[in-house]
Amino acid sequence: MLTTWSVEDGACRVRDGAISAVTAALPAPEARAAAAAVADPEALRRAVWIDLLNPTAEEVRAVEAALAIEMPTREEMQEIESSSRLYREGDALFLTANFLHGVEQGEYASTPISFVLTNTSLITVRHATPKAFSVFGARAQRQPAQLLGSADAVMLHLFEQIVDRLADVLEKIGADMDRASQRTFRTARANLKANRKDDQLKMTLVTLGQVGEMTMRASDTLLGLTRILTFVGAEKASAIRKENQHILKTLVRDVRSLVDHANVLNSKAQFLLDAVLGLINAEQSNIIKTFTVASVALMPPTLIASIYGMNFELMPELKWDYGYPLAVVMMIVSAILPIVYFRRKGWL
Template sequence: MMTTYTLAEGRLRVEDGILPAEALRAAVWIDLLTPTREEESAVQDAFRLEMPTREEMQEIESSSRLYREDDALFLTASFLYGADEGEYGSTAITFVLAGNTLMTVRYATPKAFTTFALRARRTPAALLGSADGVMLHLFEQVVDRLADILERIGADMDRASQSAFRIARGNQKKKANVRDADLKAVLLALGQVGEVTSRASETLLGLTRILTFVGAEKATAVRKENQGMIKILVRDVRSLVEHANFLSSKANFLLDAVLGIINIDQNGIIKTFTVASVALMPPTLVASIYGMNFANMPELQLSFGYPLAILLMICSAVLPIVYFKRKGWL
């Protein structure tokens, strides 16, 4: 789907579908969402450039993602999407800055794009004044969105941390299935935190590369009044990278703590079975001795032999347990 944003005399005109070449060149922003071949051809013919394919957008080399062709800049990065739905993913988005027009090619919709489109309809003059301004304002919206996501992830991690240590300090005699369900919930929360943090870090890395490239090309690609936004975005991205690294380190610490709690529980279970097996070894030995079929075994002829054997087996089982308790192993 192609959506064209054209600002003329302070009024915004938003149109869907393929437009004539002159109308496309007059647009300040052309948003291509899962474009068809006809839409790609219309843009390529209007601006005399070759749009990258979806496969080319997935390449990870910097030279394939950030380059200049004649007067057009091609900037590609991976962006986090699906945070609100809980189905996190990363999608490659290409920004093509050609003269007075910005083109975006994407195959998913991060919420930052939806939010920016709504804001642009309300205040078109402030956000759609120039193609480079649209691009930088889009980056600004992405950074704001990532900051909100990282704040929410940080809150989720704090709740997971409190839950994990509450389980560790809680009653060890709590039902095993309830305790296991609580620990499983904490692990799932930490797994989600790790996934979102890694994808957010990937987005921030891509933005860092784009801003560095644009900063080097700003003399010809960015208007003078918009160049200050690059410094602000670089500073904001750097702070978010540091915060994402902090969250990642904290998530790894909490994961180790939860796995430690699980190991302690498992060790307790193994210790119980070990004590039980050790306690049953002496009675087994007594039963094995008196289960032999030798002809001369005087104890078998005693009238109180059977009760004596039972008492001996009980005592041989109880004594190790008492010993273990005195040692503090139980």
């Protein structure tokens, strides 16, 4: 799906390879054909931002032919070495990083997104839609002159939107951890039944697992942004216009603050995980202690029963009229005495 953004006559026109603002009333096949006709080489060269979402081979070739650049393939976007993700070819910068998406649906994942910055255009290649892209697209339609002034401005404003979105995600993670923390320690203090405590602790473990995964993916996104901004900062003399360099400086400060916040959340998550595991271990220790006391309390009655369970002919107690009641009483008393002793020692 190919979308081109440009400012013409003070308006932002969206050309979409699946359905466009101009052809929205048409059925999908007719809309694709009409939009493809609009996205001619001249239109691509005039575009400030070209957004490729799950692009077809024809769409990639059209962009490459119009702008005389070679777009990175999906396999190349998934390379992890820095030299394959951040590099310059001629006047174009190629920037790739993993970005968090799917938080709203609860199916969060990371996807590589490539930014190709030329002197006149920004090309983004992606195979998922982080919410920041949708929000920025809506803003660009409302404020085309402000956000689409130049290719580097589009990229920096898009990064701003991504950073704002990451801040919202980290705030949500922090709120989830606060609720998990309150639930954990409130449950630990309350005088509840053991099975109810186990359910609460299991719920907390699930929450911490989800929070940990989201924090990890958010940190991965921040790491990618840090590398991109560092690389762009080194190339800013030729890649970023002077009037936009203050945006780059602000982005660097914001990303650093989010990295610090993410580290704090990681530490907090580790603390809560240790606390929950400690409470679970304490519950297990209580269970083991109960079984230990029970086994010790039953040892004397078992000994008495074993002695009087022997069928020797010369056992004087066998002829006693009160021998059986006496043996039962001895077993009960011998079981109660250890329990009383443990209680006085504070072990129960």
